[in-house]
Amino acid sequence: MALVVNEEQQMLKESARGFLAEYAPISEVRAQRDSGSEVGYSPALWAKMADMGWAAILIPEKFGGLAFGHVGMGQIIEETGRTLTASPLLSTAILGVTLINLAGSESQKAELLGKIANGDLTLALAIDEGTHHSPANSKMSAIKQDGEYVLNGTKRYVVDGSSADNLIVVTRTSGKPGDLKGISLFNVNSDTNGINIERTNMVDGHNSSIITFTDVHVDENSLLGEFDRGFRPLSTALDVANVHLACELLGIAQESFDITLKYMKERKQFGTLIGSFQALQHRAASWWSEIELCKSIVLKALQSLDEGDAKSPALASIAKAKLCEIVELSTNEAIQLHGGIGMTDEYDIGFFIKRARPAQMLYGGYSYHADRYALISGY
Numbered sequence: 001m002a003l004v005v006n007e008e009q010q011m012l013k014e015s016a017r018g019f020l021a022e023y024a025p026i027s028e029v030r031a032q033r034d035s036g037s038e039v040g041y042s043p044a045l046w047a048k049m050a051d052m053g054w055a056a057i058l059i060p061e062k063f064g065g066l067a068f069g070h071v072g073m074g075q076i077i078e079e080t081g082r083t084l085t086a087s088p089l090l091s092t093a094i095l096g097v098t099l100i101n102l103a104g105s106e107s108q109k110a111e112l113l114g115k116i117a118n119g120d121l122t123l124a125l126a127i128d129e130g131t132h133h134s135p136a137n138s139k140m141s142a143i144k145q146d147g148e149y150v151l152n153g154t155k156r157y158v159v160d161g162s163s164a165d166n167l168i169v170v171t172r173t174s175g176k177p178g179d180l181k182g183i184s185l186f187n188v189n190s191d192t193n194g195i196n197i198e199r200t201n202m203v204d205g206h207n208s209s210i211i212t213f214t215d216v217h218v219d220e221n222s223l224l225g226e227f228d229r230g231f232r233p234l235s236t237a238l239d240v241a242n243v244h245l246a247c248e249l250l251g252i253a254q255e256s257f258d259i260t261l262k263y264m265k266e267r268k269q270f271g272t273l274i275g276s277f278q279a280l281q282h283r284a285a286s287w288w289s290e291i292e293l294c295k296s297i298v299l300k301a302l303q304s305l306d307e308g309d310a311k312s313p314a315l316a317s318i319a320k321a322k323l324c325e326i327v328e329l330s331t332n333e334a335i336q337l338h339g340g341i342g343m344t345d346e347y348d349i350g351f352f353i354k355r356a357r358p359a360q361m362l363y364g365g366y367s368y369h370a371d372r373y374a375l376i377s378g379y
Contacts, residue, residue, distance in 0.1 A: 001307070003299050005071060012068070013075035015052075017082075023048055024085040026348050032086065033205045039163045040199075040207025041086035050119025055093045060101070063113035070240065070305040074247040074298070081251020084355050086206050088122045090244060091160040096123030098240045099168055102233035103185060103225025112166075112187070124164035124190075126155035126211055127234075133364040135170065135234060136178055140213065142171035142186060149186065149223070151194075151216040159362065161209030162199040164190055169213070173228050185230040186222045193217070204355040239316035242363050243301045246316075249323040249359055250298050253291050253330035256352045260284075260334045263349075280337065287333050290326050297322055314376045317369040324366035327356045 005013070024045055032042065049055065057073045059065020073094065080089065093116065100112050115121035127135055140153025151171060161167070167188045175182030190197065194216035202208050225233055261284060264275035274280055301319040304312040331353035335342040343350045360366065 001303050003296050003303075005075065005299070009072050009075055012072050013079065016054075016076045016079040019048075019052060020079055020083045020085055024080075024083050026084055026351060029084050029086075029205065029351050037205075038199065040160070040202075040205065041088065041163075045085075046087050046122075047119055049087060049089065050117075054089065055119050056117035058093065058097045058101070059113045059117050060109075063109055064117045065113065070243065071299070071302045074244060074302040077244045077247040078251040078254075078298075081248035082255040084204075084252070084351055086204075088160050088164070090241060090248075091124050091164065092116060092122045094244050095125050095237055095241050096168060098237040099125070099185065099224065099233060102236055103230065108187070108221075108224065121166065122160065122164045123166050123168055124158050124160045124209075125170070125237075126158045126161065126167050127170045128157050129153065129155060131156075133361075133368055135238060136180055136183070136231065138170045138172050138183060139177045140169070140171050142169075142173050142184055144173075148217050148219050151186065151188070151213045151218065154210065154212045156210050157200075157362075158209045158211050160207050161190075161211050162197050163207055166190060167195075167211065168224060170230070170234060180231045182228050183231040183234065184227055185224040185234065186218055187224045188216065188218050188222055202358055204351075204358050206355075206358065208358075235313070238363050239313050240305060242316045242320040242369070243298070243305060245359055245362060246298050246301065246319040246323040249327040249356065250291070250294055252352050252356050252359070253294065253323070253327045256327075256330040256334040256349065257284075257287060257291060259349055259352075260337050263338060274337075283333065283337070287330065290329060294323055294326050314373055317364075317373040317376065320364065321366050321369040321373060324360045324369070327360060328366075331356045 028042065053066055054076055056065040057068045059067065061067050077089065097113065097116060100109055112121060129138060129140060140151065140155065142149045142151050151169065167190050169186045169188050171184050171186060173182055173184040194214045196212040198210045200208050200210060264280060265273060267274050297319045301315040304315045334349050335353060338347065338349055341347055
């Protein structure tokens with residue numbers, strides 16, 4: 001398949017750009033931060049996104065969705081990277097929807113997907129327990145007792161955990177940490193007795209939480225997918241999430257470049273525009289070239305998800321690893337070429353590095369995905 005978006009996907013991208021420019025400019029990042037928002041995003045903006053159909057893009061038509069595919073959703077996520085827009089798109093409309101599509105029963109899909117499409121239900125994936133992403137090392141227990149399950153354990157860095165209506169919880173139902181078999185997924189209402197949610201203040205202002213489960217009782221209908229066999233859908237959903245995180249990082253990299261290029265054309269040093277300095281021109285040209293190369297791998301990874309390509313896991317990891325590398329280059333160059341004022345609150349460019357670093361590490365950073373790609377490739 002050619003590495004180009006079709007006309008409908010391009011129209012969606014342009015529509016998203018116009019919508020976000022009007023309703024979610026970077027000034028909204030400041031507003032959310034300065035207001036001390038407990039949610040981490042604007043509920044009113046999320047409602048508008050749902051009205052635009054964004055929450056329904058990956059949902060099958062028979063459950064009230066648009067079934068527009070990952071390439072389409074990727075165009076939106078890339079634009080949210082340009083404006084640093086916080087929303088439940090990743091946690092709910094991408095991760096949550098993917099897990100329900102892959103693991104949910106027909107009755108669970110009918111119950112949950114329509115609510116998500118309408119913007120009436122938000123989800124959060126409770127997966128990691130340590131300081132590093134390691135999905136197979138989950139040790140949170142789910143023990144079956146008298147026709148129900150009892151959950152005990154702690155999850156960290158739960159994106160949108162303090163605002164989500166439901167939590168998709170990764171548990172260990174057999175085996176030992178590190179085993180791929182023995183992982184089970186549960187869909188749990190966040191108000192269930194025994195759940196304690198502590199919101200953590202992230203440097204990018206996004207919502208993340210530490211969630212403790214103490215003798216949390218859930219019924220058998222809460223089990224999402226097959227007992228003991230949750231790792232496969234979980235792994236696929238994480239691939240999807242990482243491809244879309246790569247899209248967001250691409251948007252951050254591109255906007256960092258555009259803002260810096262504009263600054264270089266305006267900023268004078270010793271009476272001369274700094275954009276006229278050949279050394280800086282060389283740095284900008286190299287930077288631009290790296291970003292252009294990233295567009296191909298991100299689009300290829302999105303297309304592989306839509307096609308159900310067996311190479312999707314490898315493409316997901318190489319896309320995430322490459323974008324981690326280049327967004328780090330981009331945000332560092334942006335700060336350096338702005339000079340000391342780049343990290344002051346007077347300029348917007350500092351917000352990009354603050355969002356890029358947590359997004360890089362979410363669900364595995366450069367080292368994790370470079371290693372995973374090597375393993376998949378047989379090294």
